[in-house]
Amino acid sequence: MNLDESKIALSLRGKNGIGFLLSGLIIWIIITVIFLLSIGNYEKSVFMLFSTGLMFPLSVVLSTVIKADWKSKDIPLGSLGFYLNIAQMIYFPILFWAIGKSPADTVMFFAIITGAHFFPYGWLYHAKPFYFMAPFISVFITALGWYLDGESLWLIPMSMVFLLLVLIIWLYFDYKNKRK
16 A cells, blocks of 8 residues: 555545544534633633543544544554644643733634644645645634734634634545545
């Protein structure tokens, strides 16, 4: 199996990582609710960070429901997706800094990190939607963050919900085309 065949096999078996993206969608819905609460930005940021603890268990459940194999140990690149996801955690010190120094900006930093970390999945799954949406999410959220005040921060996680939904739908069509 050559490299492109391996990536396409991984894409088909894992359904372009849609199980993990659905989990992320649910978490960003939770984060939107958190940012609609009448509590301080520090508390919102801490609750946001805690909500990410749901990511992996929810991803496993949703991948099972949609019958996506996220392990794929018999495909040479099968474990790379896991490492790419773990790599996102390397950026968490930025979030810790923001929680302590600029709690109002934490959600923006987290959304930018989340969007940007999708880029290598374009290569892994041989899926162009990741290549387009990763920089789009990062730039869009940055621009949105420049214009928001502390009372409108909920627009950032709500935008992530919408953008993730677009990515999931696009990736679903990409998956369907690969199945043909």
